[in-house]
Amino acid sequence: MNAAIALILGLIVVFIGYRFYARYIDRSVMRAQADKMTPARMYMDGVDFVPTGRNVLFGYQFKSIAGAAPVIGAIMAAQWGWLPAMLWLFAGVLFIGWVHDYTSAMISVRSEGLTFGGLSYRLISPRARGILLSFIYFYLLLVVSAFGAVVAKAVVSTGEAVVGLVVLTLAGVLAGQMIYRWKRDIVLTSAVTVVIAVGGVVAGNFLPASTFLGAFAGKIWVWAAFAFLFSYLGATLPIWQFAQPVNYVSFYIIFLGLIGGMVGAFVGHPKFTLPAFTQPVIAIGPIWPMLFVTLACGAISGWHSLVSSSGTARQLERETDARPVAAGSMFAEMMLGLLALVAASVAFAGLPQFGAAMQAGGAGGVFASGLSKLLGYLGLPARVGATFAAVLIIILAITVMQLVLRFMRLATAELVGERMPAMRNVQLATLVACLLGMVLTLSGWWQYLWVLFGGANQLMASLALLVVSIWLVSQRRKATFTFIPMLFMFVTTIGALCYTSYNLLSKVSMSVAGGGELTVGAAIGNALMGVIAIFLVIAALFLAYDGSRALIRLRTSPPTEEASAPA
Template sequence: MNSLIVALVAYVGFLIAYRLYGTFISERIFGLDASRKTPAHEFNDGVDYVPTKPEILFGHHFTTIAGAGPIVGPAIAVIWGWVPALLWIFFGSIFMGAIHDFGSLVISARHQGKSVSRITSDLLGPRAGTLFLILTAFALLIVIAVFCLVIAVLFDMFPQSVLPIWVEVPVAIAIGYWIYRGSGNPTIAGIIAIIILYIFVIIGVYVPLKMPGFIAGNPIMTWTVILLIYAYIASTLPVWVLLQPRDYINSHQLFVALALLFLGLIVAHPPIVAPAVNTNIADAPAFIPFLFITIACGAISGFHSMAASGTTVKQLDKETDAKFVGYGAMLMEGALAVMVVMAATAGFGSAAAWTEHYASWKAANGLGAKVGAFINGGATFVSSIGIPEAVAAGILAVMVVSFAATTLDSATRIQRYIISELASSYNINILSGRHGATLLAVLTAFILASFNGGKGGLILWPLFGASNQLMAGLALLVISVWLIKIKKPSIYTLLPMIFVLVMTSWAMVINTINFYRASNWLLFVLSLLIILLEIWLILEAIGAFRRVKTAPAVESGGTTASK
């Protein structure tokens, strides 16, 4: 199969879905209203609540939800064949992920910018809300600890990415001040920033920087400490100083990288050398249900609901921007995941090379194998248009690390919100403020990460895939309850909810049995607790469904909406 034709069909499909299904959902189901006052205006504080132009907010939201997720997931899932991976990315993005992200953003905007977990408390009851908060905090702890490791390992694997990544920080700050304090043009600012970035990408190729092991003789641990200090600073600064402009630059990176990759596909149009379906894999888990938790970002991911109702909603200028930012950014992530599938299948050049790389689940599951499949395969595409392969690899490596860094500090900021919410509920004043909550977020992540030479987060990583998808299903459940409450059709969120919860629960039960058989008591107990938590929340939701079914309709904005 020709990779260019496959990618082109997928991209046209995404455009049609945005125009038709996205418009239907936003206008007919959620009834977006440009005159409705958003939390960004209602609570504008210049730090977290900042009304933002949609093109800048799109960049922030996209790079926050993307991270390395739509790269590492598809890059390993193609081991089951490129067709199942592509179908899940395409239909999952359109009918599940985009609605999940969009719905989380809108429901949060209609509830004064509260997180989905806080809205859970309003709709399902205080017990359910607290349980959801705890589950969210647990997942974010893993994300922060593991993404420190991911970035540290990528810096070690691709030292050419170190210089441009850190140069991007002062450039982003300068852009932020120029736009918000000097009335600079965002488009011109983005062009200037991306030119500077790629100048340093080229310099970085010829001046790679390797980190010595200053801490415990381990460069990975050294990078982990530096990254957590950075995450603390980035997540406590006003959002317009670093978070927004850096993410805006990163979104430009994506457009440039996708354009280069697509041009490479046009020029080289290599055939897909991987099998369409492949179920005979050494030591691999069952194709169903594990495909649906292996590819999360790129199809549907619970972390996106945290981002949408955590940082993004606080910057939403107009409610009608939610379609472009929430629904559109998820489809863009799907487009990136499609390109990853092409790079990890057609980028190998021969069936023998692909088979060697994906010889077994263990061989394909390492971080280096997953990221390397995309960067090396993608560099093959880009080099076909005349860009040196080393420079092409540098461009893609910087993009991957930039996205991972965005997820790191956005997750830290969201964890700060979660800790503040819990601390306020229990009157722990020292942790309810910006700095106290952030300090606890980075310290707990450091404690987890410091085990096993900076790789401690991997101890709990086997729980993250299923926990993340569980949160996606529960977020869809909360959105469905709200739609029923305002007497709107809920079938468009209920069906995705049922599918995600069934597949995730299936995978969690299998994993729990495997943890028990392996005598891995830590993961067995935690996995069992998560399953019980899921059952508890579903029972709470059933009670809420019964209550709202018989309750009179309320205004779609809820009691907190204002015009």
């Protein structure tokens, strides 16, 4: 396979999906209206509800959903061969991914900004709300602790990225002031802040972190603390002051990397060196169900439903902006995942070298090597290309962390706010989430939790599609386009969690019997994660049962109103 041909195929999928399928659903099923009042305008508070133009909101949405996962997931999926990964990217985004993101935003907009916790309470049952919110909190804790470790390790290994990250953050804060306080033109704002951000990334090549911090630049705990402080600010400050503009400016850095990599592929048109398929023993489990939970972002990811409902839905200025913002961002993320897959497939001489690179530097190191090679076709020095790729990985992870803490704060208020009013406090709820995440990051226990990420993430996606399907039925709308993907993702996720639990508990059993090599700590971690996986399956089955009862009830009752109080 030629890298340029692979990217052209991806662009064809984007055109067909966005131009035809997404437009049909937007106009004929959801019936988006440009003049209908949105929660952002109805409840504008300058903190969570902020009417935002679709150009800025697209940048926010794309950068919010595009964490490190589309890069890491696509490269890990290459271990099954490039063809299964590519086919899942194309089919996933076309039939499930954009549908999931777009409808998650739209049903929240039509319900006055309700989160999935509030929607599950209204549409399904109080028990469903409690289970879903508890699961969401656990899932978000898993993400923030893992991404904290990703950022810390990436900065330690590439100190040249620090100056670029700090300058980009300041440029984002400046963008917020220029847009909302000084009322400057969006084109001028974008040009000024992006130039500043790119200048920071370039300057970082000559000013590594050790220049300012000496020996502290190599300490994991220093950069973990930095990542959580950054995220705390993003979670507690008004969204227009920090999270939204920082993500908006970050979008352009990611966009430059995406376009640069694609142009490099078209100029150099390198051939894939990885095989289309690998032997089953080489990969990390059977293709089904494990490929479909390993490669999530870019195809479908449950994280996106939280961004779309708890964040973007509260910022949409018009309903008709949902398609370009939510659906458009998902298609763009697929191209990012495809670029990562292409980069991994052309970077090395063959599968053995790819495997060695995965062992040495992980998926992030593989991406840095691959993107550096693609940018090299444009004349960019290898060192600068590698630094730029490292900056991309850090930006992808850290800008998601701030939103994770924001959503953990919202989930805390919904879950325990009535019994513990103090937890409705923005600062306290965020601080608790921050401390829990840091403990898991610095203790290393995030590594045990991470084995559940794929299953937990896609379980969130299937549950979001379940809530969307129930809402559509309640409004007497077509629900087949969400119900069938929901069934596929639900069965796949249950299968993946069961497979993961079996593997974890089998390793523990072998170690106890004397035939394994797990340490005591690893055995405890594996056993705990195996049990948690079982509990996730049980919780999912309870939600499926309550959801099926709600579907039956709503099919025989009058349509419900599209409004409710915001959560």
